[in-house]
Amino acid sequence: MKFGTKTIHAGVEPDPTTGAIMTPIYQTSTYVQRSPGDHKGYEYSRTHNPTRTALQNALAALENGNHGLCFASGMAATDCIIKMLKPGDEVIATNDLYGGTYRIFTKVFQNYGIKFQFVPMGDISSIEQYVTENTKMVWVETPTNPLLNIIDIKGAAEICKRRNLLLVVDNTFSTPYLQTPLDLGADIVMHSLTKYMAGHSDVVMGAIVVKDQELADQLAFLQNACGGTPGPQDCFLVLRGIKTLHIRMQRHCENGKAVAEYLRQHPKVEKVFWPGFESHPNHQIAQEQMRDFGGMISFVLKGDKQEDAIQVLEKLKYFALAESLGGVESLCGHPATMTHASIPQVERLKGGLSDSLIRLSVGIEDVEDLIADLEQAIG
Numbered sequence: 224m225k226f227g228t229k230t231i232h233a234g235v236e237p238d239p240t241t242g243a244i245m246t247p248i249y250q251t252s253t254y255v256q257r258s259p260g261d262h263k264g265y266e267y268s269r270t271h272n273p274t275r276t277a278l279q280n281a282l283a284a285l286e287n288g289n290h291g292l293c294f295a296s297g298m299a300a301t302d303c304i305i306k307m308l309k310p311g312d313e314v315i316a317t318n319d320l321y322g323g324t325y326r327i328f329t330k331v332f333q334n335y336g337i338k339f340q341f342v343p344m345g346d347i348s349s350i351e352q353y354v355t356e357n358t359k360m361v362w363v364e365t366p367t368n369p370l371l372n373i374i375d376i377k378g379a380a381e382i383c384k385r386r387n388l389l390l391v392v393d394n395t396f397s398t399p400y401l402q403t404p405l406d407l408g409a410d411i412v413m414h415s416l417t418k419y420m421a422g423h424s425d426v427v428m429g430a431i432v433v434k435d436q437e438l439a440d441q442l443a444f445l446q447n448a449c450g451g452t453p454g455p456q457d458c459f460l461v462l463r464g465i466k467t468l469h470i471r472m473q474r475h476c477e478n479g480k481a482v483a484e485y486l487r488q489h490p491k492v493e494k495v496f497w498p499g500f501e502s503h504p505n506h507q508i509a510q511e512q513m514r515d516f517g518g519m520i521s522f523v524l525k526g527d528k529q530e531d532a533i534q535v536l537e538k539l540k541y542f543a544l545a546e547s548l549g550g551v552e553s554l555c556g557h558p559a560t561m562t563h564a565s566i567p568q569v570e571r572l573k574g575g576l577s578d579s580l581i582r583l584s585v586g587i588e589d590v591e592d593l594i595a596d597l598e599q600a601i602g
């Protein structure tokens with residue numbers, strides 16, 4: 224089955240009781256049993272819910288995995304994965320990643336004795352020097368948020384296999400339309416479904432997809448025991464969003480390319496971060512592991528002044544100034560004071576995230592209007 228057909232059909236069956244072609248919203252907390260333990264596969268909606276089951280199956284199919292698990296947010300999915308670890312364990316993470324991920328690692332799980340090293344992963348072979356006898360996991364985003372670094376998933380998987388480490392890939396920026404990390408050797412794929420997967424800025428949710436049954440059992444235990452699960456109405460919204468993922472991503476990529484090329488030639492723009500440029504340090508790897516280059520772009524104005532960046536952000540109209548990304552509408556943001564404010568400035572600057580960086584989530588509007596918007600805002 225090709226990807227576009229999968230987004231419509233995979234993992235989803237007509238409702239067995241009514242034949243409803245769209246999975247019903249099972250708005251129920253519990254299920255009547257014939258006698259204790261004698262039920263129809265559902266006992267309590269924190270543990271299993273039919274609408275969530277359909278979404279989990281669809282996500283597993285799209286990521287070429289065997290098991291999907293959904294959570295109330297991307298951070299709840301991240302929380303579940305790290306809860307597989309124990310005090311003394313160590314994680315090697317990319318040094319450019321979502322601010323909330325940095326925050327939960329450093330402000331929550333470090334208090335439970337788990338150690339995190341944030342390292343550059345542009346040359347993936349360099350990460351091996353950070354592996355210790357206590358290292359259990361490598362955490363990767365690719366492209367990274369917000370600098371669009373590209374990390375070699377296959378290379379990371381080879382190192383993790385050799386050193387007996389779990390490789391986690393946060394696939395939020397790409398979605399399975401652009402890349403399927405499990406096929407490249409990752410053990411766990413994690414998503415903020417809030418973004419491109421739901422695609423309409425109308426739901427907050429997260430997910431995990433794995434191939435391995437034992438991993439699935441461990442994570443499903445934590446999902447139920449810790450209870451960070453989503454409701455059926457939100458699952459319905461994501462199921463519906465997924466149906467158009469392939470055509471939305473095509474448009475995001477087309478518009479992203481046009482906007483990136485417009486910014487690159489602009490006399491007031493110093494640097495544009497977008498993996499589709501041949502000049503991107505890991506463009507070759509992006510070409511090998513991605514179907515296209517996505518709609519996320521960051522850029523810095525000449526002079527690298529925060530006040531100039533703020534002025535542009537305030538002037539933009541179609542690019543709404545807001546947190547988040549991946550919806551049909553274009554968004555803009557200032558990571559230093561918004562999505563990445565929880566990362567200390569010294570750490571941000573070390574990773575190349577300047578205080579004047581602007582991040583764009585290029586939507587699926589007519590690109591002429593988006594470019595005109597940038598033209599009037601940048602001047």
Ligand SMILES: C=C(NCc1c(COP(=O)(O)O)cnc(C)c1O)C(=O)O
Pocket residue numbers: 296297298299321323324364368393395396414415416417427428429546547548562
């Ligand atoms: C809200 C934003 N990011 C959320 C996010 C998350 C967290 O997902 P939530 O659904 O917002 O909890 C995880 N991973 C990545 C790569 C993300 O970008 C943002 O970057 O504007």
